[in-house]
Every structure is written in structure tokens, then in C-alpha cells.
Amino acid sequence: MIIPLRNCCCFVLLINVLLFAGACKKKSNPAPTADPTLQSTAPFLMGSAVGSDAIKGSYNYQGTLINEYNSVTSDYQLKFDWVEPQQGVFNYADGDYIVAFATQHHMRVHAHNFIWHQALPNWVINFQGDSLAWENLFKTHIESEATHYKGQVASWDVVNEAIRDDDGTLRNKDVNPGDGSIWRQHLGADYIARAFQYAHEADPNALLFYNDYGQEWGGVKLDSIIALVTSLKNRGIPISGVGMQMHIDINASNAGITAALKRLAATGLKVHISELDISVNPNNDPNIVFTSDLQTTQAAKYRFIAETYRATVPAAQQYGITTWEFCDADSWIPAFFHRKDWPLLFDSDYKKKAAYFGLLKGLKD
Ligand code: G3I
Numbered sequence: 001m002i003i004p005l006r007n008c009c010c011f012v013l014l015i016n017v018l019l020f021a022g023a024c025k026k027k028s029n030p031a032p033t034a035d036p037t038l039q040s041t042a043p044f045l046m047g048s049a050v051g052s053d054a055i056k057g058s059y060n061y062q063g064t065l066i067n068e069y070n071s072v073t074s075d076y077q078l079k080f081d082w083v084e085p086q087q088g089v090f091n092y093a094d095g096d097y098i099v100a101f102a103t104q105h106h107m108r109v110h111a112h113n114f115i116w117h118q119a120l121p122n123w124v125i126n127f128q129g130d131s132l133a134w135e136n137l138f139k140t141h142i143e144s145e146a147t148h149y150k151g152q153v154a155s156w157d158v159v160n161e162a163i164r165d166d167d168g169t170l171r172n173k174d175v176n177p178g179d180g181s182i183w184r185q186h187l188g189a190d191y192i193a194r195a196f197q198y199a200h201e202a203d204p205n206a207l208l209f210y211n212d213y214g215q216e217w218g219g220v221k222l223d224s225i226i227a228l229v230t231s232l233k234n235r236g237i238p239i240s241g242v243g244m245q246m247h248i249d250i251n252a253s254n255a256g257i258t259a260a261l262k263r264l265a266a267t268g269l270k271v272h273i274s275e276l277d278i279s280v281n282p283n284n285d286p287n288i289v290f291t292s293d294l295q296t297t298q299a300a301k302y303r304f305i306a307e308t309y310r311a312t313v314p315a316a317q318q319y320g321i322t323t324w325e326f327c328d329a330d331s332w333i334p335a336f337f338h339r340k341d342w343p344l345l346f347d348s349d350y351k352k353k354a355a356y357f358g359l360l361k362g363l364k365d
Contacts, residue, residue: 038345038356039070042363043310045108047071047322049275052097054330060350064326071108073274073322074098078111078149079119084141087123092148099152110272110322111149113157113211114142115195117171117181124182134186139198146202155207155319157243157274158199159192163212163228168220192228193237200238207319211243211274215260216252222260230267241270241319246305247333249282250297254304261312272319273309277331277343278302278355284339292354299358302345306362321359328353 038046050072054061065072076082077094084090095111102109115138127137146156162181164171170189173180183191196208210229214221225242232239242264248257264271278301280294309321325331329348333341345356 036360036364038068038360038363041360042306042321043315044318045071045320046363047073047108047110047320048326049073049075049112049322049324050098051075051330052077052094052101054325055098055101061327064346064350066105068326069107071110071320071322072098072102073110073112075112075325076119078145079113079116080124080141081119081121083145085121085123087137088140090144090148095149099149103152108155109149109153110209110274111153111156112274113160114145114199115158115183115191116160117162117173117179117183120182131186131188135194138183138187138191138195142195142198143202146199146206149206150203151205153206155209155240156199156203157211158195158208158239160211161213162192162210163221163224165214165217165221168224193232193235196232196237196239207240207270208238209241209243209270209272209274209319210239211245211272213245213247213275215244215264216246216248216256218256218259222263226263226267229269233267233269239269241272241317242267243272243274245275245324246273247275247277247279247324248301249279250294250301251282252278252301254308257305258308258312261308265313265317268317270317270319271309271313273305273321275324276305276321277324277333279333279337279341279343281339281341284337286339288340290340290342295354298342299354302355302359303362306359310363 046069048065048069050065055065074095077098082091082094099109124137127134162170170184171179171181173182173185199206199208212225215225229239229242244260244264261271278298280290280298281288306321309318323344326344327346327348327350328342328344331341331343333343345353345359347353
């Protein structure tokens with residue numbers, strides 16, 4: 001079921017007319033006060049990762065997204081494999097749909113991402129060329145995509161997940177073929193700085209982010225992320241902010257989250273909680289039941305994150321909180337980890353969970 005944008009507007013308009021009509025009929029009773037939403041409550045932008053298929057496929061998806069959020073992040077359709085499946089052949093249709101939808105509904109677009117060691121097309125993985133040829137394909141991809149979306153997106157995750165979990169060094173396919181970076185392998189350690197420079201030259205007004213996960217663990221991962229972004233900033237490389245993905249579970253350390261947010265804020269860069277979800281089944285229990293206790297624990301963790309983000313990141317540096325999708329049925333976690341899980345704010349029927357109300361409480365004083 002594809003719902004063209006124009007029909008969606010008519011549908012939303014129809015709903016609004018009906019609501020207005022209903023409100024009008026009960027002149028004797030005051031119109032019902034609208035429920036608070038994530039976007040109406042938060043002192044910063046509230047986002048969700050989105051895909052064009054999901055937007056097209058469901059009125060509930062569209063309605064929830066428009067009502068609750070004022071920012072979107074492209075989940076997978078602005079990544080290398082999707083945008084340039086063959087060298088020099090660019091596919092912007094799905095990204096354009098997301099940008100058009102967001103623009104129509106006055107939502108910020110955070111584009112994700114130019115350079116990552118994953119989501120690469122085979123032609124890159126198998127590319128044979130000297131360092132100049134590698135630099136050219138790298139620069140051409142960034143420049144082409146940044147130019148296409150110039151003036152349409154507010155910001156980019158320029159480089160994603162460049163730092164290893166275990167020792168804080170740069171991922172390098174030479175060293176770790178499994179999860180190393182082909183970019184570090186062929187372009188040298190300073191590929192990250194050049195990615196930011198190419199992006200900035202193509203779209204000088206876009207805010208540019210380094211995005212990673214595991215900052216809440218502390219240790220070498222956090223130390224290396226702080227060192228990287230601080231170095232870029234001190235060198236005058238055009239970095240605007242850092243994304244703290246926050247793919248966490250209900251057992252994540254509150255102290256670790258607080259310490260990471262404080263240290264990221266101390267860089268002076270914008271801080272974006274960029275991919276938040278909170279797993280309730282980190283031990284892959286095949287028999288798990290989403291009990292009310294688990295729901296309450298998850299809600300408390302969402303509330304804590306919002307409260308701590310507001311308390312530790314200065315308002316000028318709050319780029320917002322983005323969840324990685326918003327409906328449990330669209331989460332990457334169950335499929336990726338082959339387990340039952342309910343990590344997001346809305347259930348598979350788009351009903352607000354305890355997690356939603358927990359986050360809402362944490363967004364206000
Ligand atoms: O929807 C299409 C479907 O129509 C098509 O038939 C199928 C063919 O492969 O692809 C489907 O798209 C898949 C998409 O997820 C939606 O399910 C893509 O192949 C698949 O690559 C994509 O995976 C995404 C992954 O990044 C790689 O891009 C996950 O959804 C997404 O959650 C995950 O997100 C990453 C962040 O970018 C970085 N941080 C970690 C996070 C989770 O791994």
C-alpha cells in the first residue's frame with residue numbers, strides 16, 4: 001500500500017477537519033487539550049531514523065512521525081551502498097523522498113552517512129586502484145552526495161564508527177579484515193579529516209558530525225573518540241558535533257552515560273544522542289516476556305537519559321535526541337541479534353509504551 005504524499009496530506013487534513021468539527025460540535029464543553037508530544041515537550045529537536053518504504057507504507061507511521069517528531073535521520077538510504085551502487089551511478093530517489101516528506105512537515109533532516117566501514121557496495125569492496133584512485137572515489141562520493149543535498153539537509157554524519165571497541169585505535173582492514181575500515185587501509189589515518197573537508201567544501205552550511213557508539217562504556221573507546229574530535233576541532237577541521245549513538249540496554253551504567261555526556265559536552269561541540277534504543281533482552285533469553293517490570297525499568301532508563309542530557313549538555317550544544325526508528329516492529333535489534341526485543345517508544349501497533357511516557361517525563365522540568 002503506497003500512500004502518495006498528497007493523499008497523506010488530504011488524510012491528515014481530513015482528520016484535522018473531523019477533529020475540528022468534533023471540537024466545534026461540543027461548544028458547551030471546552031475543546032480537549034492536546035496531549036503533550038515529544039516535540040512539544042523537548043527543549044531541543046526530537047528525531048527518529050526513518051526509511052522511505054515505512055513512510056509510504058503506513059498512515060500510522062506517518063501520523064506518529066509527524067505528530068511526535070521534528071527531526072528525521074536517514075536510516076539506510078543515504079549510505080554508500082544505497083546511493084552509489086555502481087561507481088559514478090547515483091541513486092537519490094529514496095533519500096529525496098525522505099527529504100521531501102520532512103521538508104513538507106517542517107522537520108530537520110540529519111543525513112547518515114558519507115563514510116562507514118559497512119554498507120559498502122561490492123565495487124568499493126573489490127576496487128583495485130592506487131591511492132590516488134582510492135582518494136578520487138572517496139572524494140567524488142562525498143562531493144556528489146553533499147552537493148545533491150546542499151541546502152536540503154541540516155547536517156551529516158560524515159564519518160561513522162571509525163574507532164575500534166577493544167583498543168581505541170582506528171579500524172583498519174589491514175589489521176582486522178573482519179571489521180576493519182577499507183578507508184583507513186587505502187587512504188591513511190587522516191582520511192577522517194579529509195572527509196570533513198570535502199563535505200564542507202561541497203556544502204559549507206551543513207553541520208558536520210563524527211558519529212560512533214560505546215561512549216557510555218568509558219575507557220579507551222571514549223578516550224579515543226574525545227581525542228579524535230578534539231584533534232579535528234583544534235586543527236580547524238570543520239567538525240560541528242559528535243553523535244553518541246546510545247544503542248544501549250536496560251543495564252547500561254547511568255554513571256557511564258553521565259560521564260560520557262559531560263566529557264563530550266566539554267569538547268564544546270554539539271552533542272547528538274543519535275541512535276537511541278534500549279534493549280530489554282541483552283542476554284538473548286528466548287523465553288523472555290515483556291513484563292510490566294521490564295517496561296517500568298526501560299521507561300526509567302529513557303527518563304534518565306533525557307534528564308541527564310538536559311542537565312549536562314549546555315542548551316547551545318544540544319543537537320537533540322534521535323531514536324533509531326520509533327516503533328518496535330521497525331527496530332534493527334530483533335533481526336540483528338535473532339531475539340525477541342522491544343527497544344523503542346511505540347509498540348508494533350504504534351501505541352505509546354511506558355518508555356514513551358518515561359522519556360516524556362525526562363524531557364520536562
Ligand atoms: O528495505 C529493503 C528491502 O526493500 C530490500 O528488498 C532489501 C534487500 O537487501 O533491503 C532492505 O533494506 C535493508 C534496510 O536495512 C531495511 O531493512 C538494507 O538491505 C540493510 O542494509 C539495512 O540495514 C541497516 C544497516 O544499518 C546497514 O545500513 C539497518 O536497517 C540499520 O538499522 C543499521 O543502522 C546502523 C547505523 O547505520 C549505524 N549504527 C548502528 C546501526 C545498527 O546497526
